[in-house]
Amino acid sequence: MKKIILTGDRPTGNLHIGHYVGSVANRLKMQEKNDYEKFYIMIADTQALTDNADNVDKVKNSVIQVALDYLACGIDPKRVNIFIQSQVPELAEMTMYFMNLVTYARLVRNPTVKEEIKQKEFGSSIPVGFMCYPISQASDIVAFGTTCLPVGEDQLPMVEQTREIVRSFNATYGDVLTLPEAVIPENKACRRLVGLDGNAKMGKSLGNCIYLKDEPEVIKQKVMSAYTDPDHIKVSDAGKVEGNVVFTYLDAFATDKSFAKYLPEYKNLEELKAHYRRGGLGDVKIKLFLNNVLQDLLKPIRDRRKELEKNIDEIYEMLFENGRKAREVASETLNKMKDAMGLNYEKFLKTK
Ligand code: TRP
Numbered sequence: 474m475k476k477i478i479l480t481g482d483r484p485t486g487n488l489h490i491g492h493y494v495g496s497v498a499n500r501l502k503m504q505e506k507n508d509y510e511k512f513y514i515m516i517a518d519t520q521a522l523t524d525n526a527d528n529v530d531k532v533k534n535s536v537i538q539v540a541l542d543y544l545a546c547g548i549d550p551k552r553v554n555i556f557i558q559s560q561v562p563e564l565a566e567m568t569m570y571f572m573n574l575v576t577y578a579r580l581v582r583n584p585t586v587k588e589e590i591k592q593k594e595f596g597s598s599i600p601v602g603f604m605c606y607p608i609s610q611a612s613d614i615v616a617f618g619t620t621c622l623p624v625g626e627d628q629l630p631m632v633e634q635t636r637e638i639v640r641s642f643n644a645t646y647g648d649v650l651t652l653p654e655a656v657i658p659e660n661k662a663c664r665r666l667v668g669l670d671g672n673a674k675m676g677k678s679l680g681n682c683i684y685l686k687d688e689p690e691v692i693k694q695k696v697m698s699a700y701t702d703p704d705h706i707k708v709s710d711a712g713k714v715e716g717n718v719v720f721t722y723l724d725a726f727a728t729d730k731s732f733a734k735y736l737p738e739y740k741n742l743e744e745l746k747a748h749y750r751r752g753g754l755g756d757v758k759i760k761l762f763l764n765n766v767l768q769d770l771l772k773p774i775r776d777r778r779k780e781l782e783k784n785i786d787e788i789y790e791m792l793f794e795n796g797r798k799a800r801e802v803a804s805e806t807l808n809k810m811k812d813a814m815g816l817n818y819e820k821f822l823k824t825k
Pocket residue numbers: 479480481482483515517520610613614622624628631
């Protein structure tokens with residue numbers, strides 16, 4: 474079967490290293506593998522608006538920032554279609570039809586949406602658009618005949634909801650839509666990177682993340698402030714590795730090569746952890762090591778980003794062109810759906 478990959482992000486700010494390990498690195502691997510027929514990355518501005526109705530500027534301005542981050546990381550616009558969700562209005566029409574296939578009770582049960590409602594402190598003022606975004610996301614996915622969805626664990630309920638909609642649509646109207654499959658990153662440490670302060674969530678408002686575009690001094694200062702083991706007071710004390718942000722990040726980013734380059738007295742992370750647990754290894758040393766690892770990762774990304782920033786118009790043109798192509802595909806799927814549903818009124822014309 475031909476492989477069609479689709480994934481996306483809400484544009485609500487710059488991408489950070491959590492995005493990098495959680496999704497971008499995985500996308501780069503898929504791009505290199507080159508075993509797909511189509512690969513789409515959607516900048517989901519419409520979805521971002523479901524909880525930012527009064528903050529369109531933030532969403533609108535983040536679109537180009539996210540596009541720059543993708544390109545700076547090495548996503549190749551010749552091999553991957555990066556486009557803006559709102560430029561494919563067919564998705565909204567599909568959503569109208571899908572809404573009739575999902576019960577209210579089912580929406581309310583979605584664990585990711587439940588969690589977000591708590592976090593966002595909506596109280597009793599939950600926008601209907603927000604409640605329904607899993608249905609709109611199903612449109613994002615099925616419009617392009619997606620077979621493969623590289624996403625984080627938090628997106629699994631959306632994929633499940635999409636699969637239910639596909640089954641229901643196909644059973645009700647005829648076999649039109651493709652059943653997608655989620656693919657989540659293998660490395661556990663990468664699935665959800667904690668914030669620098671140990672908080673489960675990374676975010677701008679929490680001030681606990683390192684952005685892909687951060688300058689070297691900012692990265693270093695953030696790394697030096699990372700949460701470690703509060704009971705590891707003297708260097709000679711035995712330290713805890715679990716829940717220690719520096720080790721969590723090293724799990725995600727350090728390779729044996731990083732050791733050869735910056736800490737040759739240890740072969741690998743296991744040896745470093747063992748020393749920390751035994752006592753005799755200070756936090757400054759592990760933080761400086763993590764800083765070196767992150768500086769090496771982020772420098773080429775930052776440099777490329779600065780180059781790309783000189784040609785913003787070109788990037789917008791690329792997004793528009795890709796949006797037009799995406800729209801053609803979505804429009805084809807929508808027509809098939811309406812045909813299957815019997816909403817093809819042209820057939821009533823007597824002259825045809
Ligand atoms: N829900 C995703 C997020 O919060 C963004 C998204 C929108 C998406 N549409 C998508 C992801 C389709 C994968 C496929 O980041």
